[in-house]
Amino acid sequence: MTKPRVRATSEEWDYLREYRVGDYPTPLLTVDAVLFTFHDNQLQVLLVQRANHPAKGQWGLPGGFVALEQDADLDATVRRNLMAKTGVEPPHIEQLASYGSAHRDPRGWSVTVCYSALIAHQACAQQIDSVSDVRWVPLDEALVSPLAFDHQQLLVDARERLRQKALYSIVPAYALPDRFTLPQLQQLHEVLIGKTLQKKSFRRRIEQAELLIDTGEKRGEGGRPASLYRMRPNTADHFFVRNLES
Amino acid sequence: MTKPRVRATSEEWDYLREYRVGDYPTPLLTVDAVLFTFHDNQLQVLLVQRANHPAKGQWGLPGGFVALEQDADLDATVRRNLMAKTGVEPPHIEQLASYGSAHRDPRGWSVTVCYSALIAHQACAQQIDSVSDVRWVPLDEALVSPLAFDHQQLLVDARERLRQKALYSIVPAYALPDRFTLPQLQQLHEVLIGKTLQKKSFRRRIEQAELLIDTGEKRGEGGRPASLYRMRPNTADHFFVRNLES
DNA sequence: CCAATAGTGTCTATCAGACATTATCTA
DNA sequence: TAGATAATGTCTGATAGACACTATTGG
Numbered sequence A, B: 001m002t003k004p005r006v007r008a009t010s011e012e013w014d015y016l017r018e019y020r021v022g023d024y025p026t027p028l029l030t031v032d033a034v035l036f037t038f039h040d041n042q043l044q045v046l047l048v049q050r051a052n053h054p055a056k057g058q059w060g061l062p063g064g065f066v067a068l069e070q071d072a073d074l075d076a077t078v079r080r081n082l083m084a085k086t087g088v089e090p091p092h093i094e095q096l097a098s099y100g101s102a103h104r105d106p107r108g109w110s111v112t113v114c115y116s117a118l119i120a121h122q123a124c125a126q127q128i129d130s131v132s133d134v135r136w137v138p139l140d141e142a143l144v145s146p147l148a149f150d151h152q153q154l155l156v157d158a159r160e161r162l163r164q165k166a167l168y169s170i171v172p173a174y175a176l177p178d179r180f181t182l183p184q185l186q187q188l189h190e191v192l193i194g195k196t197l198q199k200k201s202f203r204r205r206i207e208q209a210e211l212l213i214d215t216g217e218k219r220g221e222g223g224r225p226a227s228l229y230r231m232r233p234n235t236a237d238h239f240f241v242r243n244l245e246s
Numbered sequence C: 001c002c003a004a005t006a007g008t009g010t011c012t013a014t015c016a017g018a019c020a021t022t023a024t025c026t027a
Numbered sequence D: 001t002a003g004a005t006a007a008t009g010t011c012t013g014a015t016a017g018a019c020a021c022t023a024t025t026g027g
Helices: A010-018 A074-086 A125-129 A151-168 A171-175 A182-193 A199-209 B010-018 B074-086 B122-129 B151-168 B171-175 B182-193 B199-209
Strands: A028-039 A042-049 A063-065 A092-101 A110-118 A134-138 A212-219 A226-231 B028-039 B042-049 B063-065 B092-101 B110-118 B134-138 B212-219 B226-231
Touching: A028 A074, A028 A151, A028 A171, A042 A074, A042 A182, A063 A074, A074 A092, A074 A110, A074 A125, A074 B092, A092 A151, A092 B074, A092 B092, A110 A151, A110 A171, A110 B110, A125 A134, A151 A171, A151 A182, A171 A182, A182 A199, A182 A226, B028 B074, B028 B151, B028 B171, B042 B074, B042 B182, B063 B074, B074 B092, B074 B110, B074 B122, B092 B151, B110 B151, B110 B171, B122 B134, B151 B171, B151 B182, B171 B182, B182 B199, B182 B226
Parallel strands: A028 A110, B028 B110
Antiparallel strands: A028 A042, A028 A063, A042 A134, A092 A110, A212 A226, B028 B042, B028 B063, B042 B134, B092 B110, B212 B226
């Protein structure tokens, strides 16, 4: 984030000295995240059981308030919250959208800045299995569960955004382990896009764009073993000029 | 926006009765907008001279605080602010991103929800010409001007997003008048993408997608008159499967 | 050998790029 | 008529879809 561009004038110092944040009403602000993973051939999301009011006891997205003294910016807030729930920092985090209205929280006008994040299931399975108030839920199940606030809408929007990304990038790969096979990645994209893809087309575009590194290792499951790949550093920035059909 | 999904329990009522928004510190929240138009063959943005501290007297993006009693949601806030400055409601508004950090505003931790909007220059020219604290500025000029807070960064990001949209949609057309010619639209896209486009390619994709309606009228400027088109209702939702080259 | 899964060869269809050609206006 | 601008015809190239084929493993 950038700093203010101009030093305050002395008149402005007077203003700032008198200024108190609490003097003017401003909406409540939270930062939430939809953390996806791909496991057991299912897209799953991390849900948290709320420990406090409002909506105490209900399940919802991981998130919370900005720690004004601690968080340098919004990204720091979401990283801190996800770290607290999973024990690790997801390899892909991006801002999705902000939702604000007078009625989405019973405490009054509130805004949430919603992020979308991806992580390998195994990267945080231990931490999550050890507590009862955090769990992976298959997305299709989460989408029909009652969730706190408007979190169901956030899930819908996050899923749609990830689906779009599956059409023109391989960003979804961050929901897989460090090393993964092309059939694995293709299955993930097929789940996201909601239709089967042509093996050949899928492989071709990734090969031509040189997005993955063949580790040389293989992994077999009953048939011919598949090559294991890992992502190149800037894979998330690559957009194909031509989308897969949706 | 959605309402809370579950009625409060009596315990929650107790909590809510005792809850006071001011009790807990929360960042300052503003809503800003980058309003684009295309005029004189230039991409232009609306800038506003700040009437109040901080950064009083400096130019910045139109925006302001949420009116808690008045605005139903964030979209209402941005529409109200833009209406106040231009006198009309832009035909295309979409959320860009939120920016929050401890240092972007001298008053302390602050967040802005930034929107991107498009409007025809003529639709609000009168209102804007009549006041001195609101004006259209060519984007290239605005990008090298000192602006309040981190508004320069918001401009950069909004421009990049609009450039992307020019590659896979004709959303930028909302920066043109109601009725416009294809050469006009192509010029806008060329300015956004930063390279000349093939007339034929540009027309073909729009024709095939049936995004525009030929009004039958023509407009001439020295040569053969061009057909005037207007947009179909859901033009903003159409994404081409294949991008223009960037 | 068969079953299963991974990976390739190759044809077609679609659509953007390139660029020459035609059309319609004013002076 | 010339000049300007709008619109079209048509070829090429890139790449996704379709689908048959080969490859490599375990029984």
